[in-house]
Amino acid sequence: MSEHAVTSGRATPTPTTESAHYRSGLADVDQSGRPAFILTRTEIKLLGIAGVGFFLDAYDLFIINPVATMLQYRLYGGGHLPPNLEGFMKAGANIGSVIGQFAFGYAADALGRKAVYGKELMLIILATILTMTTPTGTLSPDNALIYLAVFRILLGIGVGGDYPMSASITSDRSNLRKRGTMLAYIFSNQGWGSFMGSLITIIVLAAYKGVMEGKGQTSKVDGVWRIVVGVSLVPAFGTLYQRLTLPESTRFLASQKLKNANAREEGDAIAELKRAQLGEDARMGNLNGPVDEKVGADAKGEEEPSSSSSLEDENAAPPEVLVKKKAHFSDFIKYFSNWKHGKMLLGTCMCWFLLDIAFYGINLNQNVVLQQIGYDGAEGTPWQRLFKISTGNMIVTALGFVPGYYASILTIEKLGRKWIQIQGFLMAALFLAILAGKFETLSKPAFIVCFALLQFFFNFGANTTTYCYPAEVFPTRFRATAHGVSAAAGKAGAIVSALAFNTLSKDIGTPACLWIFFGCCIAGAGFTLLLPEVRNRDPDLILAEEIKEAREAMERQTADVVAGR
Known part of the structure; x- marks a missing residue:
């Protein structure tokens, strides 16, 4: 799957390797121009x-x-x-x-x-x-x-x-x-x-x-x-x-939406993950200018976070508590x-x-x-x-x-x-x-x-x-x-x-x-x-795609059974 395949919330398989191509659309958003080892x-x-x-x-x-x-x-x-x-x-x-x-x-x-x-x-x-x-x-x-x-x-x-x-x-x-x-x-x-x-x-x-x-x-x-x-x-x-x-980080809170969501909501979860990453990038001081069009599309018109935000500003990030179900060991297994x-x-x-x-x-x-x-x-x-x-x-x-x-x-x-x-x-x-x-x-x-x-x-x-x-x-x-x-x-x-x-x-x-x-x-x-x-691999997007593809496969199977095929 190419690096752009996840931006629309729909799976588009392509014959590329799994590792570096499963990345967020925000992987290259750091607009500071500094080498990676120069920190904010x-x-x-x-x-x-x-x-x-x-x-x-x-x-x-x-x-x-x-x-x-x-x-x-x-x-x-x-x-x-x-x-x-x-x-x-x-x-x-x-x-x-x-x-x-x-x-x-x-x-x-x-x-x-x-x-x-x-x-x-x-x-x-x-x-x-x-x-x-x-x-x-x-x-x-x-x-x-x-x-x-x-x-x-x-x-x-x-x-x-x-x-x-x-x-x-x-x-x-x-x-x-x-x-x-x-x-x-x-x-x-x-x-x-x-x-x-x-x-x-x-x-x-x-x-x-x-x-x-x-x-x-x-x-x-x-x-x-x-x-x-x-x-x-x-x-x-x-x-x-x-x-x-x-x-709490917004990425952790957003990742909890991957639980118990139907296929359509999984697309929303992908966008939520990208918005969360955008928020973290702003708070960590890695957004020094306007966000590019692709990221803006991923954020679905959401107001860009201020680049002057700091770690303490996360208290005001998501007002609702997204962790509705605790991670259980059975999920891990x-x-x-x-x-x-x-x-x-x-x-x-x-x-x-x-x-x-x-x-x-x-x-x-x-x-x-x-x-x-x-x-x-x-x-x-x-x-x-x-x-x-x-x-x-x-x-x-x-x-x-x-x-x-x-x-x-x-x-x-x-x-x-x-x-x-x-x-x-x-x-x-x-x-x-x-x-x-x-x-x-x-x-x-x-x-x-x-x-x-x-x-x-x-x-x-x-x-x-x-x-x-x-x-x-x-x-x-x-x-x-x-x-x-x-x-x-x-x-x-x-x-x-x-x-x-x-x-x-x-x-x-x-x-x-x-x-x-x-x-x-x-x-x-x-x-x-x-x-x-x-390097540049986003495992949350991989998980979101896997869950969505599995649900789509189940829906197709269910539709086939209903249609008598």
Whole structure:
């Protein structure tokens, strides 16, 4: 079906591919003339509101590495943490994330984004405060780790809930031409979260140097990790009010009209979707001039929204409540029982699962990498060791994480999600193979370069696009739930790595584990082939057309029966 086939509300099949041609007539309405990565003020505001969740995600998930090292000195006299408890503590947030991704994803579709958004941030705040109260002085060392791990599970529920919530909030409001860029910007905050986690650790350690080095009070490290964890409360409190008061998007409300409508009303629903997108484009500052004739026809003479509107103006958008029937799990099952839709969910789930086995297997156990590059803190006083580990973590993040994210931001609308994901998987597999095959013989500079390139292609690749894909390929009605299911599959992979890597690396060696990660990346590239390219693709219009065509087919069948044919 061509890109113009949906403008009249009538299906006009043509022999074109499904992906990029199912787009709104508003896909090219952005009249600003700016590149996709140049954002409007309103888009920057949305980026700040939604992006803080991924900043906290990386900060809280990756900060556990230096915290675990600090707890060695506070609880075990510098000795290693018990392997099982260390694995449980590192996996705790990911275990909670699976719960949060399912629960918040479903709730966002069933109850609406406005009713749910902000609650996940409240959970993050509560869990962070409870984590800081870990009574290391009164509980036994093992019980203190269990206490910490339990509240990190609660933290993970909030962090996990942020995945489908922020993805849906952003996708609902984005111009199709900039949707992937907006999502990539949101996700790039993960790199900054990891970077700031290392930087804050270095700053707090520097403040404690006199006590820990000069006076030899190593137990003061207990204060270091609590401060480092507590700093994450600042951005969390800073955006809580904005999340709780963010109004519902008009696109989400319009998408609810796709339910229980007859064939003629489906045509109206298509026009409603386009009017909703037009409204969002105006509110996000992407309409700087008069709307072209085609869009004006799509809007059916409706008065154009003012381009000076902002996020807060959505309160006055649709006076009526369009969500008349809650999204039920049976609707979700029915939709994805169709292989045409189910294979896309399988693709997003498996790609994210396979990616996170490799990605978290490397990053939750980064001490192995730091050992290879000489920043594992194997020598010196406890303070010197901790400072060196944090410096090594910041180097690794600066070399690979942040540049990879911004390479995705700058190219995602040009290269497309599918190309970036496949090349990212394959390039990551290449560097994993080099690391695995030459693990003992690579020089320190060669190892650093190889590992930095591995991190770069994780982030200029599947780590970014596995987040973007579920927010772009699925219709608004099922977007948050499908994103939550996909993200939960990814976190399942992270849990496998967190629980199994330490044991496996001792049993079969680190190079063998890296070969396993290599296989995961190759398989991930294969599963990407199940997914369409989603650049400029409007899944809501696809769903509207599918429903309308199915109803028209039923009407024809009914007419044939009545006519006795």
